[in-house]
Each structure stands twice: as structure tokens, then as C-alpha cells.
Amino acid sequence: MLTSMQGEIPAVICPVTCRTPEEAVHFIRRLSKDHRTDIIELRLDYMWPDMTVDGLVQLCRTAKDILGEKPLIATFRTHAEGGEASITDAEYVALKCDIAKAGCASYIDVEYNRGRSVVDNILGSARVYGMKTILSTHDFQKTDSEDRLLEKLVVMKQTSPDIVKMAVMPLRPDDVLRLLSATAAMKELYPDTPLITMSMGRLGAVSRLIGGVFGSIATFAAAGHGSAPGQMQLGPMRDVLTIISEASGSA
Ligand SMILES: O=C1C[C@@](O)(C(=O)O)C[C@@H](O)[C@@H]1O
Structure with missing residues (x-):
């Protein structure tokens, strides 16, 4: 499972971006035996709206069975956050709450920008069913000031998800530094809150390698x-x- 222990190698999460359930199952079987990845993220938005909410919940169940001990994250990334599909609030809540209720993932991803009532609804339901949550946010346009990044991370943490995740787009090299600096500041403020951050795009690729530090x-x-x-x-x-x-002595 994901922890916030210092000095560990960051977990490697591999996304599944297949367009059909058959392809997804095939791919997940392969990844289940691939020791280079610790966690699998099933991107349900790639199969929407071709599949129903019930169909996607069933697919998560199958994926979880195949993966066994390897954790599964169920994510529906919407267009607004760089994903492949749009979905109504009602469908979004139904999908996430049904996955939580069925216990057919290790974590569900919840988009912070979807709004407070949607977030509270899903996080509340996840708590009832003992499902872990990753509250995430994406900014595909820019990287805010370090204060604003930190402020957002703190506000997200206050809704009490299990993990807080932030992805931002750098326009200049110092944008990458600010994301890393906000990550370190958040870690200092809340050492027990697991955090996943990344700066996206070509400029930000380095943050995916050294973010653990x-x-x-x-x-x-x-x-x-x-x-x-x-x-x-x-x-x-x-x-x-x-x-x-x-090199840093933790291997
Ligand atoms: O939130 C994230 C992070 C991500 O956007 C990335 O930048 O690697 C990839 C997505 O699949 C995932 O849901």
C-alpha cells in the first residue's frame, strides 16, 4: 500500500488506457506479473460512454481479482482535468460510490475541482465502506505561485482524503522548482499526509523522477x-x- 515513509523509493503507478474491457483485462493480466509497476490505475474514462456505470464497476471487480495483492486505483478523469470523457455529477457520484460499496478497488480517485458537495458525498461514502481515496487536481494551463500551490494542497488535505494528488503544467523551468518546493513545504507541514505531485509535460518530466526526494x-x-x-x-x-x-542510500 502507499505510505508516506521517508527514504523509500516512490511507488510506480501504471495507467491502463484501453478503450474496451477485453483489451483492458488482457493488459491488466500482463501488468499483474510486471514487477516494474507497484500499482495499477484503471482509467475508466477511456471506456465511457460505451460502457455503463454497472459495466465499469464489474470491470473493476475483474481487474481487482486479477491483480490480487497489487493495488488498483479506479479513476475517471474528466475532460476538465485532462481526461477522455465528460460525465454528469450524478453518474460520477454513482460510479465512485458503487465502486466503494462493492470494494472493487484499493483506491478511488476523486477530482477536487468537481466541487465540494460531490467530493464530500464520495469521500463520505468511501469512509462508510472502508475504501481509500485519492483527492486529485490538475492544472493543464500553468503552475501557480508556491503559496497558492501550498494553499490548495492544504485545503484539499482538510477534506480528509487518504492521499492528496496535484499535477500542474510548467511553462518555464522555475515552475517545476515551485511544484517541488510546494511539495517539500507540504511534507514539512503535514508529514503524515501522503502526497503525490508532478509537473507535467516535457519540462516537468524530471519531477516524475526526483519527486520522491x-x-x-x-x-x-x-x-x-x-x-x-x-x-x-x-x-x-x-x-x-x-x-x-x-545514490541517496535508501536502496
Ligand atoms: O492524476 C493522474 C496523474 C497523471 O495526470 C500524470 O500526470 O501522470 C496521470 C493520470 O492517469 C492520473 O490519474
């Missing part, structure tokens, strides 16, 4: 098709993480 407990890497700009492939990502952790 600043307090990010996980990083995303692709097996083939990625799910966001700047993601590296699994093999090179593993190699670099090993090199960094050996």
Missing part, C-alpha cells in the same frame, strides 16, 4: 500508451529510481 510517494509511468504528458516508460523509470535511491 521532495515528498511525493508515487510516480506514474506508462507501459506503452501513457495517460498524461511527460510520463516516461516503466523500464527507464525503474532504472532511474533505483539509481537515485542508491
Whole structure:
């Protein structure tokens, strides 16, 4: 499971971006045996609206069975946050709450920008059913000031998810530094709150490799098709993480 322990190599999360359930199941079988990835993220938005809420819940169940001990994150990334589909609030809540109720994921991703009532509704239901949550936010346009990034991370933490996640787009190199600096500041303020952060795109790719040093407990890497700009492939990502952790004495 994901923890906020210092000095550990960040967990490597691999997204599943298949367009059909058959392809997804096939791909997940392959990833279940791939030791370069610790956690699988099933991107349900890639199959919407071709599949129903019930169909997606059933797919999560199948994926969780295949993965066994390897954790599964169920994510529906909406257009507004860089995802593949739009969905009504009612469908979004139904999907996330049904997954929580069925216990057919290890974590559900919840978009912070979806609004307070949607977030509270899903987080509340997840708590009832003992499902862990990742509250996430994406800014595909820019990187705010360090104060604003930190302020947002703190506000997100106050809704009490299990993990807080932030992805931002850098326009200049110092934008990447600000994201890393806000990550370190958040880690200092709330050492027990697990945090995942990344700066996206080509400029931000370096943050996916060294984020662990600043307090990010996980990083995303692709097996083939990625799910966001700047993601590296699994093999090179593993190699670099090993090199960094050996150099910093934690391997
Ligand atoms: O939130 C995230 C992070 C991400 O956007 C990235 O930048 O690696 C990739 C998404 O699949 C995931 O849901």
C-alpha cells in the first residue's frame, strides 16, 4: 500500500488506457506479473460512454481479482482535468460510490475541482465502506505561485482524503522548482499526509523522477500508451529510481 515513509523509493503507478474491457483485462493480466509497476490505475474514462456505470464497476471487480495483492486505483478523469470523457455529477457520484460499496478497488480517485458537495458525498461514502481515496487536481494551463500551490494542497488535505494528488503544467523551468518546493513545504507541514505531485509535460518530466526526494510517494509511468504528458516508460523509470535511491542510500 502507499505510505508516506521517508527514504523509500516512490511507488510506480501504471495507467491502463484501453478503450474496451477485453483489451483492458488482457493488459491488466500482463501488468499483474510486471514487477516494474507497484500499482495499477484503471482509467475508466477511456471506456465511457460505451460502457455503463454497472459495466465499469464489474470491470473493476475483474481487474481487482486479477491483480490480487497489487493495488488498483479506479479513476475517471474528466475532460476538465485532462481526461477522455465528460460525465454528469450524478453518474460520477454513482460510479465512485458503487465502486466503494462493492470494494472493487484499493483506491478511488476523486477530482477536487468537481466541487465540494460531490467530493464530500464520495469521500463520505468511501469512509462508510472502508475504501481509500485519492483527492486529485490538475492544472493543464500553468503552475501557480508556491503559496497558492501550498494553499490548495492544504485545503484539499482538510477534506480528509487518504492521499492528496496535484499535477500542474510548467511553462518555464522555475515552475517545476515551485511544484517541488510546494511539495517539500507540504511534507514539512503535514508529514503524515501522503502526497503525490508532478509537473507535467516535457519540462516537468524530471519531477516524475526526483519527486520522491521532495515528498511525493508515487510516480506514474506508462507501459506503452501513457495517460498524461511527460510520463516516461516503466523500464527507464525503474532504472532511474533505483539509481537515485542508491545514490541517496535508501536502496
Ligand atoms: O492524476 C493522474 C496523474 C497523471 O495526470 C500524470 O500526470 O501522470 C496521470 C493520470 O492517469 C492520473 O490519474
